[in-house]
Amino acid sequence: MERDNILPKEGEAYYFGSILTPKEADYYFERLFKTIDWQQDEVIIFGKRIVTKRKTGWYGEKEFEYTYSKITRKAKIWTPELVALMKLVEKRTGLEFNSCLLNLYHSGEEGMSWHSDAEAELGKDPAIASLSLGAERKFVLKNKASGEKISLELENGSLLLMKGQTQKFWLHSLPKTKKVKEPRINLTFRKIVKTKK
Numbered sequence: 794m795e796r797d798n799i800l801p802k803e804g805e806a807y808y809f810g811s812i813l814t815p816k817e818a819d820y821y822f823e824r825l826f827k828t829i830d831w832q833q834d835e836v837i838i839f840g841k842r843i844v845t846k847r848k849t850g851w852y853g854e855k856e857f858e859y860t861y862s863k864i865t866r867k868a869k870i871w872t873p874e875l876v877a878l879m880k881l882v883e884k885r886t887g888l889e890f891n892s893c894l895l896n897l898y899h900s901g902e903e904g905m906s907w908h909s910d911a912e913a914e915l916g917k918d919p920a921i922a923s924l925s926l927g928a929e930r931k932f933v934l935k936n937k938a939s940g941e942k943i944s945l946e947l948e949n950g951s952l953l954l955m956k957g958q959t960q961k962f963w964l965h966s967l968p969k970t971k972k973v974k975e976p977r978i979n980l981t982f983r984k985i986v987k988t989k990k
């Protein structure tokens with residue numbers, strides 16, 4: 794895998810462009826839209842419980858418990874489409890994953906604010922592989938110390954891999970935009986290495 798690191802320092806991120814044909818990307822979008830058990834997410838912001846418009850799904854090879862935005866959820870077991878997509882992503886990245894967080898953004902009015910995926914369950918320096926389906930959206934990485942920003946457009950069917958110290962030193966976000974009217978599904982494949990209990 795010879796690819797340029799899009800981060801100038803303190804982490805690694807690789808953009809593969811589209812790894813699916815437009816037809817495959819459409820197929821998976823439709824299938825996931827219909828078959829994933831989409832949940833309205835609740836997040837706690839300034840101590841208030843808020844229901845987001847964005848919907849999420851949490852899947853894995855086991856009923857992993859995962860805590861993000863202070864909410865713990867139990868994974869549902871893989872669907873055939875998720876297994877097929879994970880295999881493709883594993884082949885491209887040469888890495889192994891065991892779980893996937895899905896996000897459904899109905900339009901550009903929905904996004905994700907600055908965060909890093911540094912949950913304890915993922916262990917140190919986690920690799921996260923992000924597959925995008927549907928509307929093209931801007932994705933931004935921001936260095937925690939310097940504020941330096943790296944922006945890219947995540948196209949339909951594309952794969953982005955974040956690894957090494959990226960989560961430690963960089964935040965990322967999916968800015969809202971009035972320009973995008975179409976929906977997008979994002980899948981972030983992850984590897985849970987620490988399980989509770």
Ligand SMILES: O=C(O)CCC(=O)C(=O)O
Nearest residue numbers: 894896905910967979981
């Ligand atoms: O939708 C995206 O591209 C970003 C999703 C993300 O950052 C996450 O699920 O942690």
Ligand SMILES: [Fe+2]
Nearest residue numbers: 908909910965
């Ligand atoms: Fe993230």
